[in-house]
Amino acid sequence: MTWVNTIAQGILVGGLYAMFAAGLSLIFGVMKLVNIAHGDLIVLAAYVAVVVTDTLGLNPIFSLVFVVPIMAAVGYLLQRGLLNRTLGDDILPPLLVTFGLSVILQNGLLELFSADSRRLQAGALEVASIKLADGLTLGVLPLIQFGLAVLVIAGLHWLFYHTRLGRAFRAVSDDPRVAQLMGLDNRHVFGLAMALSLAIVAVAGVFLAVRTNFDPSTGPARLIFGFEAVIIGGLSSLWGTLLGGILLGVVQAIGAEIDPGWQVLAGHIAFLVVLAIRPQGLLARAR
Amino acid sequence: MTVRVTRATRTSSVGIALVAVALIALIAAPYWAGREGMRLLIEVFVYLVLASNWNLLAGYAGLVSVGQQAFVGLGGYVLFALATLGGVPPLLCIPLAGVAAAVVAIPVAAITFRLRGAYFAIGSWVVAEVFRLVASQISILGGGSGTSLPAFIVTGMAHSRQAREFLVYWVALGLTVVILGLIVALLRSRHGLALTAMRDNEVAARSNGIDVQRTKLLVFIFTAACTAMAGSLIFLQRLRITPDSAFSVNDWTALVIFITVIGGIGRFEGPFVGIVVFFVLRETLSDLGSIYLMILGAIAILVMLKAPRGLWGFLAERTDAQVLPLQRRVRGLLR
Numbered sequence: 049m050t051w052v053n054t055i056a057q058g059i060l061v062g063g064l065y066a067m068f069a070a071g072l073s074l075i076f077g078v079m080k081l082v083n084i085a086h087g088d089l090i091v092l093a094a095y096v097a098v099v100v101t102d103t104l105g106l107n108p109i110f111s112l113v114f115v116v117p118i119m120a121a122v123g124y125l126l127q128r129g130l131l132n133r134t135l136g137d138d139i140l141p142p143l144l145v146t147f148g149l150s151v152i153l154q155n156g157l158l159e160l161f162s163a164d165s166r167r168l169q170a171g172a173l174e175v176a177s178i179k180l181a182d183g184l185t186l187g188v189l190p191l192i193q194f195g196l197a198v199l200v201i202a203g204l205h206w207l208f209y210h211t212r213l214g215r216a217f218r219a220v221s222d223d224p225r226v227a228q229l230m231g232l233d234n235r236h237v238f239g240l241a242m243a244l245s246l247a248i249v250a251v252a253g254v255f256l257a258v259r260t261n262f263d264p265s266t267g268p269a270r271l272i273f274g275f276e277a278v279i280i281g282g283l284s285s286l287w288g289t290l291l292g293g294i295l296l297g298v299v300q301a302i303g304a305e306i307d308p309g310w311q312v313l314a315g316h317i318a319f320l321v322v323l324a325i326r327p328q329g330l331l332a333r334a335r
Numbered sequence: 336m337t338v339r340v341t342r343a344t345r346t347s348s349v350g351i352a353l354v355a356v357a358l359i360a361l362i363a364a365p366y367w368a369g370r371e372g373m374r375l376l377i378e379v380f381v382y383l384v385l386a387s388n389w390n391l392l393a394g395y396a397g398l399v400s401v402g403q404q405a406f407v408g409l410g411g412y413v414l415f416a417l418a419t420l421g422g423v424p425p426l427l428c429i430p431l432a433g434v435a436a437a438v439v440a441i442p443v444a445a446i447t448f449r450l451r452g453a454y455f456a457i458g459s460w461v462v463a464e465v466f467r468l469v470a471s472q473i474s475i476l477g478g479g480s481g482t483s484l485p486a487f488i489v490t491g492m493a494h495s496r497q498a499r500e501f502l503v504y505w506v507a508l509g510l511t512v513v514i515l516g517l518i519v520a521l522l523r524s525r526h527g528l529a530l531t532a533m534r535d536n537e538v539a540a541r542s543n544g545i546d547v548q549r550t551k552l553l554v555f556i557f558t559a560a561c562t563a564m565a566g567s568l569i570f571l572q573r574l575r576i577t578p579d580s581a582f583s584v585n586d587w588t589a590l591v592i593f594i595t596v597i598g599g600i601g602r603f604e605g606p607f608v609g610i611v612v613f614f615v616l617r618e619t620l621s622d623l624g625s626i627y628l629m630i631l632g633a634i635a636i637l638v639m640l641k642a643p644r645g646l647w648g649f650l651a652e653r654t655d656a657q658v659l660p661l662q663r664r665v666r667g668l669l670r
Contacts, residue, residue: 082453133640139452143399144596144639151589151632155625268584272464275457313468316461320446323458327449
C-alpha cells in the first residue's frame with residue numbers, strides 16, 4: 049500500500065511540474081525561445097505571493113487574484129522591452145540574455161529577501177486530507193493543485209485551437225513574416241504569449257511556495273524539472289507536458305522512497321533514458 | 336595572377352611580439368608577484384582556459400552548453416580520487432583527468448547531441464546535475480560535504496611551501512600555454528577552417544562537404560578534456576572539494592559565459608578582453624556582493640544586444656586588427 053500511496057503523491061506533484069512545463073513549452077511553441085530564467089520567474093512569483101499575503105493578510109490561494117495579473121504584466125513588459133530584441137535566426141542572443149536575466153533575478157531576490165528559505169502558510173487547508181483507504185490519503189491542497197494543472201492544460205488547448213488569440217499564436221509560430229503580412233503585430237502577440245506563460249508561472253509559483261521551502265537559489269532546479277517534463281512528454285504536445293510532469297513526479301517519488309538522496313537523481317535518469325530511447329518524447333505529434 | 340592565402344597581418348606581428356614579452360614576464364612571476372599575486376594569476380589562467388574552451392564550443396561549434404561545470408567537477412574529483420585512493424602523484428592526475436573527461440564526454444555527447452540549440456543547453460545542465468548528485472553519493476570522497484587533500488600528499492609535492500606554490504604556478508602557466516597553443520593550432524588547421532565556416536553558416540559549411548556532426552563531437556571531446564584539466568588544477572590549488580563547489584553553475588559556467596560574451600564570442604581574442612573586464616570589475620566592485628553579479632549580468636545582456644560580437648569584435652570589425660595570425664586572407668585576387 050505504501051507504493052500505491054507513493055505513486056499517488058507522485059502523480060499529484062506531477063501536476064505542479066506540468067505547470068512549470070506548460071509555460072516553458074508555450075513560449076517555445078510560439079517564438080522558439082527557451083527561457084533559461086523560467087525557474088527564477090517561478091521563484092519571483094513565489095516572492096510576490098509572500099509580499100501580497102504579508103501586506104494584505106490573505107490566504108495564499110486568494111493571493112492568486114493579485115499575483116497572476118502582476119506576473120502577466122511583468123511578462124508582457126519583459127517581452128516588449130527586452131526579449132523581442134533577441135529574436136531572430138541566431139539562437140545565442142535569447143539564450144544568453146535569459147541566462148543573464150536568471151543571474152540578475154537570483155541575485156536581486158537575494159538582495160531583497162536574503163538567503164533564508166521561506167514558505168507560505170495556507171492554514172487549515174494545508175493539513176486537510178481525504179482518506180481513500182488504509183495507507184492512502186490524499187491532501188486537499190495537492191488535489192486542488194493537480195486539478196488546476198489539468199484545467200490549465202485543457203484551457204491552453206482550448207485557447208490554442210478555438211480562439212482568435214490561439215489562431216494568432218499558431219500563425220506567428222508557423223511563419224512570423226506571413227503572419228505580419230496578414231495584419232498581426234508580432235511584437236504584441238509575442239508579448240501576450242509571454243504574459244500568458246507568466247500567468248501560469250504565477251499559479252505554479254504560489255503552489256510551490258505553499259508546498260515546499262524556497263529561497264532565491266531554487267529557480268534553476270524548477271527550470272530543469274519543467275524542461276524534463278517537456279522533453280519526456282514530447283516537445284509539441286500540451287497533453288504530453290502533463291504526462292511528462294506526472295511521470296517525473298512518480299519517478300522522483302519512487303526514488304525518494306528508496307533513498308532520499310535519489311529523489312532528484314531518479315528524475316534526471318528517467319529523463320536521460322527517455323532521451324536515449326525515444327528522443328521525440330512519449331506523446332510527440334508526427335511531423 | 337597569383338593568388339596567395341596569408342594569415343599574418345601587421346597587427347598580428349606586433350601581437351606575437353607582445354605575447355612573447357608577456358609570456359616571459361609571466362614565467363618570472365613567482366619572483367615579482369608575491370603569494371597573493373600568484374594566486375590571482377592562477378585564477379586568471381583558469382578562467383582564460385575555461386572561457387577559451389567555452390568560446391570554441393559555443394562560438395565556433397555552435398554547441399551552447401551551460402553544463403561545462405560537469406567537466407570542471409569531474410576533473411577535480413578525478414584528481415582527489417586518484418591522489419587519495421590510488422596514491423597517484425597529484426601533478427600526474429591532471430593529464431589523467433583530461434583523459435577521463437574525454438572518455439566520459441563520448442556517452443554524454445551521444446545523449447545530449449539529440450537535443451538542438453537551446454534545448455542542448457539545458458540538457459547539458461541536467462548532465463552536470465547528475466554528476467553533482469552522483470558525487471554527493473560517493474561516501475569515500477566525503478559525500479555531500481566533500482573532502483580535503485591529505486597533508487602528506489600536499490607536502491609530498493615539493494620540499495617547502497614556497498617550492499610547492501612555485502611548482503603549482505608554473506604547472507598552471509604551462510597548462511594554460513599548452514591548451515591555448517592547441518586551440519591556436521586547431522584554428523589554423525583545416526579543422527579550424529571548418530569550424531570558422533560552421534560558425535558563420537552551418538548549412539553552407541555542410542554543403543561544402545564539412546562533416547558538421549563529427550567536427551562538433553571532436554570539439555566537444557577536446558573541450559571536455561581541457562575543461563577537466565583546468566578543474567583539477569583549480570582544486571589542486573584549493574586543496575578542498577565539495578560537490579556544490581565542484582559542479583557550481585555560477586562559478587564555472589555563468590561567469591565563463593559572461594567573460595566570453597563581453598569580450599567577444601567566436602573570436603580567439605574575445606576571452607582575453609573579457610578576462611580583463613571581469614577581473615577589473617571584480618577587484619573594484621567585489622564589496623557590493625550580489626549586486627556585482629547583477630551588474631555583470633546586465634553588462635553581458637547589454638553587450639549581447641548592442642554589440643553581439645563583443646568588445647573585441649566591435650573593435651576588430653572597425654580596425655581589422657588581430658593579435659594572432661588566425662584569419663585567412665586571400666591576396667592577389669582583386670588588387
